[in-house]
Amino acid sequence: MKFLFLVLIAVTVCADDALKELQQGNIQFSSALYQQLIKTNPGNIIVSPLSVQLVLALTQLGAKGDTAQELTKGLYLPNSPEKVKEAFKLLLPKLKGNEFYKLEAANKVYIKEDYAINAEFQKLAEEIFGAGLENIDFVDTAAASVTINKWVEGKTNEKIKNLITPDMLSAMTRLVLVNAVYFNGNWSSPFDTYGTEKRKFFKSEKEEIEVATMQVTETFKYAENKDLDVRFLELPYDGHDVTFTIILPNQKEGLKSVEGRLNEVLLPQNYSYERVHLYLPKFRIENTFKLVPALKELGIQKAFDGDEADLTGFLADKKSLVISDVVQKAFINVTETGTEAAAATAVALNRVLFEHSMTPIDFKVEQPFLYFIRKEEAILFLGRISSPSS
Numbered sequence: 001m002k003f004l005f006l007v008l009i010a011v012t013v014c015a016d017d018a019l020k021e022l023q024q025g026n027i028q029f030s031s032a033l034y035q036q037l038i039k040t041n042p043g044n045i046i047v048s049p050l051s052v053q054l055v056l057a058l059t060q061l062g063a064k065g066d067t068a069q070e071l072t073k074g075l076y077l078p079n080s081p082e083k084v085k086e087a088f089k090l091l092l093p094k095l096k097g098n099e100f101y102k103l104e105a106a107n108k109v110y111i112k113e114d115y116a117i118n119a120e121f122q123k124l125a126e127e128i129f130g131a132g133l134e135n136i137d138f139v140d141t142a143a144a145s146v147t148i149n150k151w152v153e154g155k156t157n158e159k160i161k162n163l164i165t166p167d168m169l170s171a172m173t174r175l176v177l178v179n180a181v182y183f184n185g186n187w188s189s190p191f192d193t194y195g196t197e198k199r200k201f202f203k204s205e206k207e208e209i210e211v212a213t214m215q216v217t218e219t220f221k222y223a224e225n226k227d228l229d230v231r232f233l234e235l236p237y238d239g240h241d242v243t244f245t246i247i248l249p250n251q252k253e254g255l256k257s258v259e260g261r262l263n264e265v266l267l268p269q270n271y272s273y274e275r276v277h278l279y280l281p282k283f284r285i286e287n288t289f290k291l292v293p294a295l296k297e298l299g300i301q302k303a304f305d306g307d308e309a310d311l312t313g314f315l316a317d318k319k320s321l322v323i324s325d326v327v328q329k330a331f332i333n334v335t336e337t338g339t340e341a342a343a344a345t346a347v348a349l350n351r352v353l354f355e356h357s358m359t360p361i362d363f364k365v366e367q368p369f370l371y372f373i374r375k376e377e378a379i380l381f382l383g384r385i386s387s388p389s390s
């Protein structure tokens with residue numbers, strides 16, 4: 001069975017204009033990034049667009065001129081640098097857990113030992129992104145990757161391991177910027193563990209498999225959208241401001257056309273509370289994306305081009321750098337009790353070189369579908385399952 005699975009964690013927040021623009025941009029960027037990723041990834045997907053936006057917005061603090069402009073546009077950030085700073089300063093404190101669930105977004109800056117950071121960049125990185133700074137010997141690529149990966153593991157309950165491979169680092173590496181996003185929440189209406197059983201899932205009209213499927217009967221926010229030919233179901237976690245939304249195409253092979261209209265899918269729907277008998281496969285996904293090709297398609301080009309990049313704001317000596325790699329690893333585990341999801345994204349910055357590197361209504365989720373997790377306005381995770389497995 002193919003099921004498209006979209007995790008959006010959006011953050012409901014105040015009426016501030018800059019933050020509103022960021023939230024709109026988060027939806028647009030999520031959709032745009034997803035469209036790029038599905039070109040080369042036919043199977044299950046879990047991605048955190050927000051993690052990419054956070055680490056590249058941090059990167060943008062060291063960018064100037066057209067390089068900075070392209071990052072603003074490609075990430076769909078608010079269009080003035082002041083608004084960008086204001087928006088992230090408001091957003092970051094919202095990405096925190098409480099007594100009901102765990103949520104954290106953490107940022108970190110690693111800089112080559114013996115290199116001095118630009119004071120202005122450091123100030124903004126700390127003030128806006130809460131990013132700690134640490135010197136590291138990138139020449140010992142194995143030890144440096146272990147150090148960075150340990151930090152990521154610590155921020156993601158060890159769900160994201162080996163984000164950085166030694167080959168991403170070299171004697172040319174000057175900085176590595178990292179973001180980690182972690183969520184762990186219990187359903188406010190858990191599935192009955194004894195109700196889980198093998199059921200059919202249709203990967204396509206003709207191909208069916210058997211998968212462990214959970215069930216629960218409960219009152220949920222439910223919507224039908226005839227135009228998109230899908231149904232929406234929203235499952236709250238304890239605390240009720242983080243939700244998991246399933247977008248289920250009405251047709252067994254309806255996913256593709258829905259994916260083409262993701263922007264509309266991510267808009268608020270016409271929900272009503274309905275009593276629903278939900279069948280949902282359990283699933284667990286983990287994947288790694290090398291993001292440079294997708295980001296180039298989104299118009300971010302100069303930052304990856306040694307001849308054109310203006311990334312002179314990072315180092316005290318104002319020497320220009322170039323982005324050599326952007327990688328994200330993400331994980332999600334959806335079970336009877338709740339969801340654990342994590343993602344980490346790293347940006348490696350090198351000294352400039354010549355070449356660039358790199359009754360109840362029956363709601364049977366038995367065909368490909370989309371889902372998202374929302375904590376109000378920012379999309380934390382986005383993904384697809386074409387074949388659930390655990």
Ligand SMILES: *[C@@H]1O[C@H](CO)[C@@H](O)[C@H](O)[C@H]1NC(C)=O
Pocket residue numbers: 099100101102184185186
């Ligand atoms: C989920 O519920 C279990 C059992 O009540 C509890 O031990 C756990 O801490 C909860 N998880 C979160 C993330 O709060």
Ligand SMILES: *[C@@H]1O[C@H](CO)[C@@H](O)[C@H](O)[C@H]1NC(C)=O
Pocket residue numbers: 270
């Ligand atoms: C939303 O739901 C109401 C009540 O069922 C209905 O009258 C209205 O047409 C719906 N709007 C859309 C956009 O589907």
Ligand SMILES: *[C@@H]1O[C@H](CO)[C@@H](O)[C@H](O)[C@H]1NC(C)=O
Pocket residue numbers: 284333334335337
């Ligand atoms: C997924 O969650 C279940 C239930 O909480 C847990 O038993 C299992 O170990 C988790 N799997 C992973 C890989 O974290």
